[in-house]
Amino acid sequence: MAHRPHPSERVPHGCDRDLFLAELHAFLPENCVLHRQEDLRVYECDGLSAYTRLPWLAVLPETVEQAQTLLRLCHANGVPVVARGAGTGLAGGALPLDNGVLLVLSKLNRILAIDPANRTARVQPGVRNLAISEAAAPFGLYYAPDPSSQIACTIGGNIAENSGGVHCLKYGLTVHNVQQVKMLTMDGELLTLGGSGLDGPGYDLPALAMGSEGMLGVVVEATVRLLPKPPAVQTLLAAFASEEQAGHAVAAVISAGLIPAGLEMMDNLSIRATEAFVHAGYPVEAGAILLCELDGTEEQVAAETERARRILQQAGATEVRLAAGAEQRQRFWAGRKSAFPAVGRLSPDYYCMDGTIPRKRLAEVLGRIAELSKQFGLRVANVFHAGDGNLHPLIFYDANRPGDLDKAEDLGGQILEACVAAGGTITGEHGVGIEKINQMCVQFGSAELEQFHAVKAAFDPQGLLNPGKAIPTLARCAEFGRMHIHGGELPHSDLERF
Amino acid sequence: MAHRPHPSERVPHGCDRDLFLAELHAFLPENCVLHRQEDLRVYECDGLSAYTRLPWLAVLPETVEQAQTLLRLCHANGVPVVARGAGTGLAGGALPLDNGVLLVLSKLNRILAIDPANRTARVQPGVRNLAISEAAAPFGLYYAPDPSSQIACTIGGNIAENSGGVHCLKYGLTVHNVQQVKMLTMDGELLTLGGSGLDGPGYDLPALAMGSEGMLGVVVEATVRLLPKPPAVQTLLAAFASEEQAGHAVAAVISAGLIPAGLEMMDNLSIRATEAFVHAGYPVEAGAILLCELDGTEEQVAAETERARRILQQAGATEVRLAAGAEQRQRFWAGRKSAFPAVGRLSPDYYCMDGTIPRKRLAEVLGRIAELSKQFGLRVANVFHAGDGNLHPLIFYDANRPGDLDKAEDLGGQILEACVAAGGTITGEHGVGIEKINQMCVQFGSAELEQFHAVKAAFDPQGLLNPGKAIPTLARCAEFGRMHIHGGELPHSDLERF
Structure with a gap:
């Protein structure tokens, strides 16, 4: 490799x-x-x-x-x-x-306390995401953020990347579900950040820690919020002739004031891959499907399901199915949740991107991705969190074919730049890491990057924690040649700077 | 003065x-x-x-x-x-x-754009909080955070203090409702922080800006989220024999999984003051009342109102009233919203505190406030956001009586320290400013305070922006004599530091 x-x-x-x-x-x-x-x-x-x-x-x-x-x-x-x-x-x-x-941090894996009265769990960083919900289940509670990797990923990693998941449209990202973190700085100082309330005094250092990709400190304990399990859940599956139509349907659902617990889109390539893999019963001829989950009280879910069904039909759905029970609901989701491995069977390798765009530009950006896919000669499957405009294009390539990975990365980079040009961002929930560090030069100007470096230095002046990740140096951006050259096109550039 | x-x-x-x-x-x-x-x-x-x-x-x-x-x-x-x-x-x-x-910043008061498709408003910092909702109303949208001062206070000030309001239990604080800020640093650099998505790449500098009390930069533009006006709203007024009972009722409502749009408590002193002032029809004999507002679709509100009514009755309410229509609903709230001026008629001066506590310790902390009130010989009225444990004790004093202000401030400080001892914080939504700067020494240890100063220096190395506010120097804390002496009592102290 x-x-x-x-x-x-x-x-x-x-x-x-x-x-x-x-x-x-x-x-x-x-x-x-x-x-x-x-x-x-x-x-x-x-x-x-x-x-x-x-x-x-x-x-x-x-x-x-x-x-x-x-x-x-x-x-x-x-x-x-x-x-x-x-x-x-x-x-x-x-x-x-x-x-x-x-x-x-895998050995720091103890659940220290479940407090049902305050609805919190205090855990070590190596506790798996799903293990928190399992421990909270006897109290009718669960931990809301649910990245696809939730069976394996840990809360420490979730905090480092500010992870989301299928349900973050309604329940927010990690930052919205963690109350307090204990974090060691590089010099071994233990900081207690955040507290029990919605807000705390002083600068919002807990929010700063979330998504900082291990560059400000090492989280050694977290107190997370638990939510009561909703008494009722319903999932609708809607099929559309095209991704564009499905994109408009997403906008219609949100504009109607519905806040689904999840609103996911899969394109035809993903539908077929998934269907061949787990037989979820998806309509393989559809251009795209939407999965729309509603949760709450019985009355609320019944009323909202009816509204969602009407909206999806009016938006041109060729078919709208309601899950007949828990078993069918799980089958609907089994397809979505196995989409990545399913797609993996179609191609020796794939490269998963992660960008966000304003919902109203969904159809346009999907069109641009299709164009780029043709241009590069690499297939792209789209399976994503449509409700919050968080795209996950999966780029097919073959690591054993010389130059293919480079091409996939270049295509991925151009997709992210298309997201930025549409007023979006280069990551929704996966973080920047080393993968998107060049695209940070497109996303931000030098003033913001310098401010990031200053904040980093306030925690780790010698730059010993996870060097080279997430925040590019200005020299690197100059080399990448992208800084500030998009001028008026970019929402985060100097546009509107008087 | x-x-x-x-x-x-x-x-x-x-x-x-x-x-x-x-x-x-x-x-x-x-x-x-x-x-x-x-x-x-x-x-x-x-x-x-x-x-x-x-x-x-x-x-x-x-x-x-x-x-x-x-x-x-x-x-x-x-x-x-x-x-x-x-x-x-x-x-x-x-x-x-x-x-x-x-x-x-009062002359920077233009609403730059209302974008109904993306549900955002782009505004200058001097735009009044309520003016945003007024401008969004033709699109069926509004801006959720609603501090009592919303008719006068500006979005720039709301961002500086991370303001909440009656509805922040369900809709969050300013930080949850602002997508992007443009901020000038002390050296005149313009930073664009945040973007269109739930999360953004890089450190979460927008969250850091919220509640930073004008010490990191000066916000010159904000893009805020707008929400669709809920189609239905209902308000319940429940009377209880004691504050303690009302406190338990709050816990019962929340434990049942209801998330009211607002859940407010008023004690007997506030009820009587308010009733004499605006004649809201409050039960003047009650030990405490709760106002519980539910919003959503018609079906949801009807179902949740019924559940809330049952829960409040089971919790020992002597009376539960449902607002018969919009007019009565406004009367219920008129009392709550005029509580501060109403209480002001009972005393030449009053001093409004702002602390948070875990909900389950409500009854206990209210008892401690009553004790302290007796001890200091100053009356205290309690009107507050019970649902999120955000207390607003109003301390009565007479500025013309020598020593009275000192006494009121001392009492206020002790109330905040009681909040910290109960696992809470010294401010829920008003900020620290100069008022609570000594209590910051109780809330935080030296490691956290040093980290705050380091973050401040990353934005304003010469310390020219709003010096002397919000974050005490270590020297000041040493002088105040509180740092680290509470040992095991305090959740933010060295407790559990191995």
């Missing part, structure tokens, strides 16, 4: 690996420090498997105190650190450094 | 006022620069009128460019700047400096 260098990421230090290992063993059990190539291999990449790199060392602390001591030691020696949860991230945010410590 | 010095606020500079005035007149019209004592008098305080101070100069720019030039000039000369909206803030966040420029 390819390994592309990222200019700003290497923080040189003169530490001898064996001496450093000895220092680690002074406060860490044998099995918490990995240094042999065969042990490190497991950690050479995250979900963005096109990029791999063996870490210098991997450390798996069992206590917060060990993590703190580790950070102090690295800080004192100028050794860079990359934190990692389950490694399911799709943007390469947890790609290791060949001269840095990979801080793996 | 008293004027207490705040140790860290004075940023000395050697600028001659007349020379500086001449520089201002080079780019500002005559009527945009106030320098005569009689003109400056209007700006000597904000809503925390116990503290007054004449600004050195007040500048009211008419364009963003003028504001930018002003900041560059102040930055170059080391002149501190305090930004001000309508001056309705209750914590003294906009108290001027006697050697600094007061940057009054």
Whole structure:
């Protein structure tokens, strides 16, 4: 697999690996420090498997105190650190450094408390997303954000990437569902950020921590909000002749004031791939389908289902199905949830992008993606969170065909730039990592990038935490050649700057 | 009126006022620069009128460019700047400096765009909160956050204080309803923060700007979310024999999974004051009343109203009334909305506090407030956002009675410390300003305060923007003598630090 260098990421230090290992063993059990190539291999990449790199060392602390001591030691020696949860991230945010410590948080995996009266759970960072809902289930509660990887991904990683999921249209992203985090800074200081209320005094550092991709600190504990399980749920499946029609239907549903718990779109390529894989009963001739989930009280769901059905029909649906019960509802979703692996069967490799656009430009941007797909000669499947305008184009390529990955990445980059040009952003929920770092130069001007660097320096002045990720240097943007050249086209550029 | 010095606020500079005035007149019209004592008098305080101070100069720019030039000039000369909206803030966040420029944003008051398809409004900072909803009304849309001062307060001030309101239980605070801000930093750089999606790439600087009390930058434009007006609304008024019972009823409503648009409590003192003032028809014998508002579709509201009524009755309500129509609903709310001025008729002066607590500790903290009230010999009325645990105790005092204000402030401080001890925070929506700056030493440890200062320095390294507000220096906390002495009692202290 390819390994592309990222200019700003290497923080040189003169530490001898064996001496450093000895220092680690002074406060860490044998099995918490990995240094042999065969042990490190497991950690050479995250979900963005096109990029791999063996870490210098991997450390798996069992206590917060060990993590703190580790950070102090690295800080004192100028050794860079990359934190990692389950490694399911799709943007390469947890790609290791060949001269840095990979801080793996998987052993900090205890649920510390479930508080049904305050509807919160206090958990360690290595707790899996789904495990929180499982622990809360006896109290009729659950944790709302549900990324596709929820069976494996951890809350620490969710916080680092501000993860969303199918239901974030109604229930928000991680930032809307975490009340408090305890975070170690690079010098080993433990910060308690946020509290019990909607708002807290002082600057909103918890929000700053969410989605900071492990560059400001290492989260070692989180208190998350739990929600009562809605008493009733209904899912509608609507088929349309074209993606464009389905796009307009999404706008119609939202304009009517409905806030579905989820509103997902799949194009024909995804429908057929999925149907062949899990037999969800999808209409394989449809140009696109929408899955629309409504939840709440019985009365509310009944009323809203009827309204949604009317709206979808008026928007030109060739067919609208209501799930006849829990079993069929799960089948409807089984298709959507297995869409990525299903699509994976059609192509040796695929590359999942993640951009957002204003909902009203959905049809237009889908058209642009189809054009780009033809131009590059690579097929693109679209399966995405239509309700919040969060696209997930899946670009098909073959890693064994020379140049194909480069082409896929170039196409992906151009899709993201089309999102920005439509007034959107280059990531909805996957983060920037190493994958979209060049597109950050398109998204932001130098003033914003400089401000990002200043904020980073306020937490980690030496730049030892996850260097080279998420925020490009101005030099890198100059090299990429994109900064500020789009002029009036871009919403985040100097447009309207008087 | 008293004027207490705040140790860290004075940023000395050697600028001659007349020379500086001449520089201002080079780019500002005559009527945009106030320098005569009689003109400056209007700006000597904000809503925390116990503290007054004449600004050195007040500048009211008419364009963003003028504001930018002003900041560059102040930055170059080391002149501190305090930004001000309508001056309705209750914590003294906009108290001027006697050697600094007061940057009054009231002339930047244009609504730049209403976009019904994307459901957003783009506005200048001096636009009044209610004016946004008025402009959006023809499209069936409104702006959700509704502080009591919404007829006068501006969106710029709302962003600075992350304002809430009666409906923030369901619709969130300002941070949940603003998509993008354009902000000038102290050196005149214009930053565009946030975008169109739920999440954006890079650190969450828009969230950081919300509630930063004018200390990180000056907001010159905001794009806010608009919501469709709910088709149906119903309000219930429930009377209880005691505040404690009403507190338990609040917990019961929330535990049942209902999310009212508003859930407000008034104690007997507030009920009687209000009734004498606006004749809302409140039961004057009740120990406490709850106002519970439900909104949504007709079917949903009808079903939820019935559930709420049952729950309130089961919780021991002596009476539950449903508003018979829009007119009665407005009367129910007229009482709540005029509670502050109504209470003001009972006492020459009152001091409005703002703390949050976990809902389940409501009854206990109200009991503690009653105790403290007796101990200090000052009456306290409670009118507040019960649903989100946001207390607003109103402390009665007489500014003309020597020592009374000091006593009221001391009592207020102790109430806030009781909130912190119960796992809450010292401000729910009013901000810290100068009022609660000592209590910040109780809320946070030195690690968090140092991190706040580092973040401040990332935006404003010379500390010229609103110095002396919101974030205390460590020296100040040492002087206040509270830092870290509460040990295990405080949720934000070193408790659980291994």
